[in-house]
Amino acid sequence: MKILKGFAYGLALPVILVLIWWASTLGTTNFFVPTPATLAEAFAETWFGERIVSDVLPSIGRLLIGVVAAIVIGIAAGLLIGSVKWLRDFTEPVLEFFRAIPPPVLIPVLMLLMGITDSMKVVVIISGCIWPVLLNTIEGVRAIDSVLSDSAHTYGIGGWARVRYLVLPSAGPQIMAGVRQCLSIGLILMVISEMFASSSGLGFTIVQFQRSFAIPEMWSGIVVLGLIGVAMSFIFQWTERRILRWYHGLREVENAA
Amino acid sequence: MSAPAVTTDGRGAAASRSRRRPxxxxxxxxxxxxxxxxxxxxxxxxxxxxxxxxxxxxPPASEVIAMLFNDFGLTAFWLAVGETMLAWFLGLLMAVVLAVVLGFIIGSSSFLRKITNSTVEFLRPIPSVALIPLAVLLFGVKIESSLMLIVYASFWQVFIQVLYGVADVDNVAMQTAKSYGLGRFARVRYVVFPTALPYLMTGVRLAAAVALILAITAELVIGSPGLGREIALAQSGGAISGMYALVLATGLIGVLINLLMRFIERKTLSWHSSIRSEVIV
Amino acid sequence: MQPETTPVSTGRTLPEGQAMLSVRGVKKVYHTDGGDIEAVRNLTFDLKAGELACLVGPSGSGKTTLLKCISGLLAPTEGEVLLDGARVTGPPKKMAVVFQEYGRSLFPWMRVRENVELPLKNAGMGKAERDKLVDEALEAVGLDHVPQSYPWQLSGGMQQRVAIARAVAYQPEVLLMDEPFAAVDAQTRADLEDLIRTVWKKLGVTVLFVTHDIDESVYLGQRVIILSSSPTVIQEDLEIDLPDERDQLNTRALPRFTELRHHVYEQIQRAKQGHRPAAATQAGSAS
Missing domain, CATH: 1.20.5 (Single alpha-helices involved in coiled-coils or other helix-helix interfaces)
Structure with missing residues (x-):
């Protein structure tokens, strides 16, 4: 019964919205807004063919490589910079500046340095996504509790064991917050690097549809991007809940007190 | 977890007694x-x-920085900065107003929260840049294109924080307010709003950064007027130092916005005993 | 009848080779932006193997600083700490520390069992031996029923038990405790005090117990080392001649307990007023 109720709550509004959409497009031929049926048809025709292989998968592949590389490099560099005080002070202003640069402006810069290639698009994603992970890791490492650190020290936990059992989990909540920002920036950069400088990929295809006024196809492309965003968000939340189960529990206990 | 660093026992007392060096x-x-x-x-x-x-x-740093200082003397540069900042400000303002109104309404009703949850969780991760083609179709290269992207992206940052803030309201405080006969409006004014304010400020700070990213993106990709378009023009026109100078300028604007937002946050929340840590959303 | 008082600046020392823990002329000065702060001036005392000594002093008397020097977390500015004859330069293998802030000394991302097990795992101990030690330690502190909980799911007293179990499982020769019960409620505190006596007797470990609670120091220790206020020297090194079998009701009701408590209280009051043992004053002005 409870599950059923939750289901009803989850579905009610989307169903109502689709119904409104369907009703308002019924009988009219608004150029910009296709009917649900037309959109569904366009979606199936456009994306369930070779486009998956030629445009969708390569885009997602670049996104994955870029994001994973940014996370790995960001955490590794963050661990290093975060644990050395002078290095932290030394790099902080420069890193803050790099974080403040809106990542899309890296596209023209990297286009110039690397030409329009796949690796340039990956580098765009890496160089735009790395900052939230890097800076959050530094902050997380810096903020390790001094008593916890002393405890580990007195029990002879040092070196790699210290990183694995103390530093990484302790900075975990901060790191995950950075990863979340990193994912959404990554998706944005994937799309606009293809819109700006490409002859294939999702972003390029969608802009092509818009330029040729293939409106239902354009909408279907927007839906694809939305689905990728939603899928990434779900994967992230699922992972985050597993990794940070202790953290959410701790917060609940603290908030209840 | 966030307890302050331990001052080693004895330092405080010792400080007053032992002689200090200059x-x-x-x-x-x-x-x-x-x-x-x-x-x-x-x-x-x-x-x-x-x-x-x-x-x-x-180009070497000296050349780019010289170029940037050169830009500082040009009206065209300041016009472009003005266009970007105008889009940033209007977009942010609209997003914040919309998010605050909707956030407080939806946040204070558990029915509305439950029924909108799935839709919010679905709409929020959609990348705002997916709307670029639509914006181009509807508004072309006008500022409205930028605004559409900025508002969509910034809205969620603020909205989610406001939802968290309203949900964080202390039950005891709420019941106390009720028992003293505070009406619905008074309760929102004196209980809900102060609780949600720190969250709101966090949301606005995050949204301000996102809004700048989207403002520049819109100008870069769509070509609406502003710094982003200048960068694209400089790049395609081969004015390489000029392009790097503009990139530096966007970074400086980003830093300034961060500093400004932190300053506003501290000012508005100075009464608050603990400036809350950010919620991971 | 008053206990014997011998106002000297050093605590009891033992002939070379007989002490488990030796603190020799330890001095600690913090260099800060605001100038130098002398937290500990000159401390000397010995603990013999299997002894339970309490270190008591007014708040701000550098107790924690001293403990950090002994545990190798801080390097003393002058003097040295010897553990079983070897100079302490970093946290030694034979030593375990229980901190006051139980909420911050246990790893919140590990379950109770994993917390107790981690130091052993890190030391490269085999699985079977590890399991045995962890089980024993958890049983000794009365926590064998919650091994799969996270520390933050437990009450403060229980969390401190986990920290004690972790120290016990580590099989240290010296156990340092830094005001471990300052943040738990009175009832739990009495239970934990008895737990410490039990564990100490069972394991024959040397315990140095830092506290600001006079009753606690007299009840727990075989010996109470009273510190002066900062910059810290030893105000008095007092033998506690209470019967070895102690319990909360009867021991605390003994006339001798009251006398000892009274005496320690007086010494601490004198320390707060700035009285210093004669020898220390000389040492102080000489430096």
């Missing part, structure tokens, strides 16, 4: 930071000069 200020942190900036500039200067990267792709 206080020597050691601003090593700032000096190191400055050294970091200089080192970065030095590397940037040397990389093209030594020829690791050709100077026509990456």
């Amino acid at each position: 206080a020597k200020k050691r601003p090593t942190k700032q000096l190191l930071g400055l050294a970091g900036i200089l080192a970065f500039l030095l590397v940037w200067e040397l990389v093209p000069r030594v020829g690791i990267v050709e100077a026509r792709f990456l």
Whole structure:
């Protein structure tokens, strides 16, 4: 019964919205807004063919490589910079500046340095996504509790064991917050690097549809991007809940007190 | 978890008793930071000069900075900055107003929260840049295109924080307010709003950064007027130092916005005993 | 009848080779931006193997600083700490520390069992031996029923038990405790005090117990080392001649307990007023 109720709550509004959409497009031929049926048809025709292989998968592949590389490099560099005080002070202003640069402006810069290639698009994603992970890791490492650190020290936990059992989990909540920002920036950069400088990929295809006024196809492309965003968000939340189960529990206990 | 660092037992008491040496200020942190900036500039200067990267792709730092100062004297530059900041400000304002109104309404009703949850979770991760083609179709290169992207992206940042803030309201405080006969409006004014304010400010700070990213993106990709378009034009026109100077300018604007937002946040929340840590959303 | 008082600046020392823990002329000065702060001036005392000594002093008397020097977390400015004859330069293998802030000394991302097990795992101990030690330690502190909980799911007293179990499982020769019960409620505190006596007797470990609670120091220790206020020297090194079998009701009701408590209280009051043992004053002005 409870599950059923939750289901009803989850579905009610989307169903109502689709119904409104369907009703308002019924009988009219608004150029910009296709009917649900037309959109569904366009979606199936456009994306369930070779486009998956030629445009969708390569885009997602670049996104994955870029994001994973940014996370790995960001955490590794963050661990290093975060644990050395002078290095932290030394790099902080420069890193803050790099974080403040809106990542899309890296596209023209990297286009110039690397030409329009796949690796340039990956580098765009890496160089735009790395900052939230890097800076959050530094902050997380810096903020390790001094008593916890002393405890580990007195029990002879040092070196790699210290990183694995103390530093990484302790900075975990901060790191995950950075990863979340990193994912959404990554998706944005994937799309606009293809819109700006490409002859294939999702972003390029969608802009092509818009330029040729293939409106239902354009909408279907927007839906694809939305689905990728939603899928990434779900994967992230699922992972985050597993990794940070202790953290959410701790917060609940603290908030209840 | 966030307890302050332990001051070693005895230091406080000892400080008053044992003789102090004349206080020597050691601003090593700032000096190191400055050294970091200089080192970065030095590397940037040397990389093209030594020829690791050709100077026509990456001009030396001195050249770019000179260009930037040159820009500071140009009306066209300030016009572009003005266009970008106008889009940023209007977009942010609209997003915040919309998010605050909707956030407080939806947040204070558990029915509305439950029924909108799935839709919010679905709409929020949609990348705002997916709307670029639509914006182009509807508004072309006008500022409305930028606004559409900015509002969509910034809205969620603020909205989610407001939802968290309203949900964080202390039950005891709420019941106390009720028992003293505070009406619905008074309760929102004196209980809900102060609780949600720190969350709201966090949301606005995050949204301000996102809004700048989207403003520049819209100008870069769609070509609505502003710094982003200038960057694209400089790049395609081969004005390489000019392009790097503009990139530096966007970074400086980003830093200024961050500083401004932190300042506003501190000012508005100075009454608050603990400035809350950010919620991971 | 008053206990014997011998106002000297050093605590009891033992002939070379007989002490488990030796603190020799330890001095600690913090260099800060606001100038130098002398937290500990000159401390000397010995603990013999299997002894339970309490270190008590007014708040701000550098107790924690001293403990950090002994545990190797801080390097003393002058003097040295010897553990079983070897100079302490970093946290030694034979030593375990229980901190006051139980909420911050246990790893919140590990379950109770994993917390107790981690130091052993890190030391490269085999699985079977590890399991045995962890089980024993948890049983000794009365926590064998919650091994799969996270620390933050437990009450403060239980969390401190986990920290004690972790120390016990580590099989240290010296156990340092830094005001471990300052943040738990009175009832739990009495239970934990008895737990410490039990564990100490069972394991024959040397315990140095830092506290600001006079009753606690007299009840627990075989010996109470009273510190002066900062910059810290030893105000008095007092033998506690209470019967070895102690319990909360009867021991605390003994006239001798009251006398000892009274005496320690007086010494601490004198320390707060700035009285220093004669020898320390000389040492202080000489430096």
